Amino acid sequence: MARGTGATSGTGTTSGTGTTGGEARGRRVAIATQTLRARVASGEWPVGSRIPTEPELCELLGVGRSTVREAVRALATLGMLEPLTARGTFVRAATPSPALLTDSLAAYDPVELVGLRRALDVDAAQTAAARRSSGDLELLEAELHDETARLRAGDSRDAASHCSRFHGIIARAGGGRLMADLDAALASAFRTAGLDERIASGTDVAVRIDEHDRILTAIRGRDVGIAAHLMALHVDAALRSVSHEPVVTELTTLVASPRSPRTRPRSARAS
Numbered sequence: 001m002a003r004g005t006g007a008t009s010g011t012g013t014t015s016g017t018g019t020t021g022g023e024a025r026g027r028r029v030a031i032a033t034q035t036l037r038a039r040v041a042s043g044e045w046p047v048g049s050r051i052p053t054e055p056e057l058c059e060l061l062g063v064g065r066s067t068v069r070e071a072v073r074a075l076a077t078l079g080m081l082e083p084l085t086a087r088g089t090f091v092r093a094a095t096p097s098p099a100l101l102t103d104s105l106a107a108y109d110p111v112e113l114v115g116l117r118r119a120l121d122v123d124a125a126q127t128a129a130a131r132r133s134s135g136d137l138e139l140l141e142a143e144l145h146d147e148t149a150r151l152r153a154g155d156s157r158d159a160a161s162h163c164s165r166f167h168g169i170i171a172r173a174g175g176g177r178l179m180a181d182l183d184a185a186l187a188s189a190f191r192t193a194g195l196d197e198r199i200a201s202g203t204d205v206a207v208r209i210d211e212h213d214r215i216l217t218a219i220r221g222r223d224v225g226i227a228a229h230l231m232a233l234h235v236d237a238a239l240r241s242v243s244h245e246p247v248v249t250e251l252t253t254l255v256a257s258p259r260s261p262r263t264r265p266r267s268a269r270a271s
């Protein structure tokens with residue numbers, strides 16, 4: 001995804017003092033973008049929720065489809081919205097991921113990007129296990145339920161981005177704004193580099209869902225150590241799909257918990 005110019009794109013050239021069609025359109029897009037952004041920022045459309053459909057947005061904003069699309073695209077570029085094929089557009093962050101950060105991350109090698117995700121997500125899993133609310137658990141359960149239902153239905157649409165979404169909820173569950181912003185910027189860099197697809201094609205979906213389920217169980221049980229350990233193993237599996245080098249959990253011996261994660265029951269609510 002190229003860096004979007006959002007509300008100011010497509011105005012073309014102007015001359016004189018008159019208002020061109022392009023300028024008027026640019027203003028409509030800017031107003032529509034601001035209106036959508038305000039609803040997301042205020043929490044009226046909370047993170048994780050689906051925003052109204054395109055026809056509903058046209059009605060709400062009093063503008064045409066192309067204006068709505070451009071406004072949604074502008075907020076997607078900021079990491080606040082994510083349009084998913086045939087499913088609608090979802091709120092991903094209440095604040096824009098810093099554009100500079102997103103652009104900076106895009107310059108790095110995929111192995112380093114996944115490595116950064118590992119560092120962030122291991123910490124995020126620990127923090128989420130310690131601080132998660134019941135609302136966080138509901139979001140994680142809903143995402144896992146959706147991922148599982150799609151696997152069973154053989155529906156592979158947007159399957160690659162499930163991991164980023166699940167991890168984004170965990171990053172936000174920790175409560176830190178910087179962590180959430182970093183995660184959103186990283187998710188955006190992953191999309192730009194096509195990393196979600198690469199990782200999805202290099203890992204087994206059923207295994208990934210099982211790993212998510214175990215991580216969720218640890219977070220639900222406030223098991224900080226297990227949550228971190230499972231997240232490290234999980235992201236290392238992703239790292240293996242983009243790197244030929246041995247990953248950290250293959251190089252070191254991690255202390256296994258007496259309560260082995262492999263013997264823990266699957267979450268009843270996740271199926």
Ligand SMILES: [Zn+2]
Nearest residue numbers: 163166167212
């Ligand atoms: Zn994942």
